[in-house]
Amino acid sequence: MIIVNILKEYILQNWALILILLAFIIVLIITVFLSKKTIRRMYGLILVVFILSIVVFFEFYLSDKNKYNNVREVLIAIRYSATPIIISSVSFALVKKYRWLVLIPAIILTIINFVSIFTGIVFKLDDNGTLKRGILGYLPYIAVGIYSVFLIYLLYIRSNKQAAEIIPIVFLAFALSTGLLFPLIIGKEYSKIFCTTIAIALFVYYVFLILQLTKKDALTGLLNRQAYYSSIVNDYKDITSIISIDMNGLKIINDTKGHLAGDEALKSIASCLFKSCKSKQLPYRLGGDEFIIVCKKTTEEELLNLINEIKETISKTDYSISVGYCYNNKEEKDIEQMVKISDDMMYQNKKEYYENKNKTVN
Secondary structure, three states, rough: OOHHHHHHHHHHHHHHHHHHHHHHHHHHHHHOOOOOOHHHHHHHHHHHHHHHHHHHHHHHHHHHOOOOOHHHHHHHHHHHHHHHHHHHHHHHHOOOOOHHHHHHHHHHHHHHHHHHHHHHOOOOEEOOOOOEEEOOOOOHHHHHHHHHHHHHHHHHHHOOOOOOHHHHHHHHHHHHHHHHHHHHHHHHHHHHHHHHHHHHHHHHHHHHHHHHHHHOOOOOOOEOHHHHHHHHHHOOOEEEEEEEEEEEOHHHHHHHOOOOHHHHHHHHHHHHHHHHHOEEEEEEEEEEEEEEEEOOOOOOHHHHHHHHHHHHHOOOOOEEEEEEEEEEOOOOOOOOHHHHHHHHHHHHHHHHHHHHHHHHHH
């Protein structure tokens, strides 16, 4: 009977969390965009949040009963360690080099938290069962803050800097900041909704991943053809210029050095485009060696400066491109006309490139 009552109390306190996690699981089941490895990682995070909710529930349950302080100390150590571990695990998946270094601070903090059970350096329970901070009492919050800033930074540099991706990042930053500040402002009562906050933050992270996969080209990381069509339909009034770009010599690279070398060439070109473009200048890979840049509310001077910067950046690589553009000065051309003018100029530029190359060879 006691177990049934405890179970009822847990469900009542965590019903919103349970629904969020179930919805998360259903979405993952029907997801076709994410890799199996990423989905398994998300399932693991869901399981960790669920177990953590049980830990938090029993910590407060024992606190209300003022019993088993030794057990409570273990549960507190787990709670203090959980958020850094969860956020570092997400960051771990986003870091390419030296990724294991991301986990080391969270592991060290976990060890310190469990050592605190015996030393009280982070927390301790007095004879009345009241939680007291030790000399390192704010260390878990500092760690969460640093990890949160690092995660937001990683997501930002992976984004296309547009509202569709920036808004979820801003919301995630807000959710993580509440988890950092509310315990200090509200007190221990916030811990009762702590797991729900983490679950929502993870779901927003999932939304970010889906946005990345559905709008970005898998090879280069630039926006893809689907995103391009969406942009020219929804934002056509803001588009002032189009830049058409085609890589020179990709077929020769593929035939002589292999397709992996060709892929590296495309990624190098894409990297140059990404570095050169500003916030209102969006580079897309339409397929093969075809790229296009859609410029919104860009002046003709800014357009020409962008083209010069792209050419200068790519000149430092082993590759070359052909470029064409169209500036809609008096807003008298529609998107199709602008693309045609831009493409025609690019093809003329490509023709001249190969003519000059043949003359040089001969």
